[in-house]
Amino acid sequence: GQNIxxxxxxxxxxxxIVQINCTYQTSGxxxxxxxxxxxxxxxxFLSYNVLDGLEEKGRFSxxxxxxxxxxxLLLKELQMKxxxxxxxxxxxxNYQLIWGAGTKLIIKP
Amino acid sequence: xAGITQAPTSQILAAGxxxxxxxxxxMRHNAMYxxxxxxxxxxxxxxxxxxxxxxxxxxxxxxxxxxxxxxxxFPLTLASAVPSQTSVYxxxxxxxxxxxxxxxxxxxxxxxxx
Numbered sequence: 001g002q003n004i005x006x007x008x009x010x011x012x013x014x015x016x017i018v019q020i021n022c023t024y025q026t027s028g029x030x031x032x033x034x035x036x037x038x039x040x041x042x043x044x045f046l047s048y049n050v051l052d053g054l055e056e057k058g059r060f061s062x063x064x065x066x067x068x069x070x071x072x073l074l075l076k077e078l079q080m081k082x083x084x085x086x087x088x089x090x091x092x093x094n095y096q097l098i099w100g101a102g103t104k105l106i107i108k109p
Numbered sequence: 110x111a112g113i114t115q116a117p118t119s120q121i122l123a124a125g126x127x128x129x130x131x132x133x134x135x136m137r138h139n140a141m142y143x144x145x146x147x148x149x150x151x152x153x154x155x156x157x158x159x160x161x162x163x164x165x166x167x168x169x170x171x172x173x174x175x176x177x178x179x180x181x182x183f184p185l186t187l188a189s190a191v192p193s194q195t196s197v198y199x200x201x202x203x204x205x206x207x208x209x210x211x212x213x214x215x216x217x218x219x220x221x222x223x
Contacts, residue, residue, distance in 0.1 A: 004151065031209060042199060042214035043152075087152070095207035099151030 002026045004100035006088050011106045012078055020073045020086050020103045028093020034062050034073045035087040037102065043087055046073070075105075083107045111135050115200050115215035122190050122222050130185040130218045132200030140203040141183040142167075142212070143175060145196040152199070158183055159206045190222045 005023045012018040024032070031050040035043040049055055049064035049071060061074040073086055088100040116131045134141065143155040154167030158177040172194060174186045183202075187194055198218045203210040 033211075035212075042216050043212070044214070045211040048211070089151075091208045095209065097154070097208040097212075099153070101149055101151050 002092060002098050004088055004090060004098055006086075006100040006103045008101070009104045009106065011108060012075075014078055014080060014107055014109050016078050017074065017076050018078060018105065020075070020105065022071045022073070022088035022100060024069050024071075024088070024090045024098070024100075026069075026090050026092040026098055029066055029069075030091040030093065030095060032062075032064055032071050032091070033087075033089040033097075034071075035089065036084050037087060038084045046086075078107050080107050080109070112213055113200055113202055113215035115198075115218050117218060118216065119219045120221070122187075122220060124191055124222055125189055128187045128190055128220070130187075130198055130200075130220070132183045132185070132215060133181050134183075134200075134202045134213075135181065136202060136204070136213065137180060138202035138204050138213070139180070140206045140210070141177065142201045142203075143173070143183070143185045144199045144201065145169065146199060146217075147196050155185065155198075187220075190220075192222045194220065195222045196220060 003025045034046040037043040047062035054063045059076045064071045085102040085104045087102045090098045113134045139160045142157045144152040153169045155173050156175040158164045161180045200215040201212040
């Protein structure tokens with residue numbers, strides 16, 4: 001079967017750095033997305049990785065290792081508004097999007 | 110820019126009743142999707158449409174139907190609601206088919222079936 005694993009919940013301190021991991025076992029790979037979802041709101045796009053390496057976008061970076069079936073989202077200089085769930089999603093060989101259950105990130109002052 | 114509009118935002122429905130969740134987009138995207146989101150689970154695809162006039166089944170299509178009469182509208186119908194259909198429903202669109210494009214989501218419709 002296909003599986004996306006993310007930690008259920010993480011806690012971090014305002015101003016710090018946090019890394020949210022995502023491991024996947026899917027039938028093929030055609031790309032990986034990260035989305036942010038604030039409580040009670042719609043998911044919004046953060047990043048897309050299809051090649052190995054690090055993609056940086058402001059305070060957020062996303063890393064991919066296809067050989068390890070692994071990605072992480074790195075959030076720097078954490079702000080209270082970063083409190084949200086972070087969803088990892090993988091495109092499989094049939095171009096179907098497989099979603100992880102999400103990681104709830106709690107930021108403390 | 111409105112993006113994607115869903116209605117209603119919240120609804121309580123008696124089991125056995127029918128319900129249509131509406132979804133309208135103004136971005137002229139070809140691909141549209143309906144997902145349900147349940148606690149502890151990833152988003153699950155119900156139905157999708159790659160272009161006006163075509164629809165397809167997703168991971169959990171049973172009990173749901175869709176239509177795509179034009180580019181902008183993609184309603185989701187529950188013919189006879191059951192309590193297991195209690196969920197938050199998200200409509201989404203993408204400029205590209207085949208899951209490779211960024212998804213734009215509506216604000217969601219919270220449905221409770223009693």
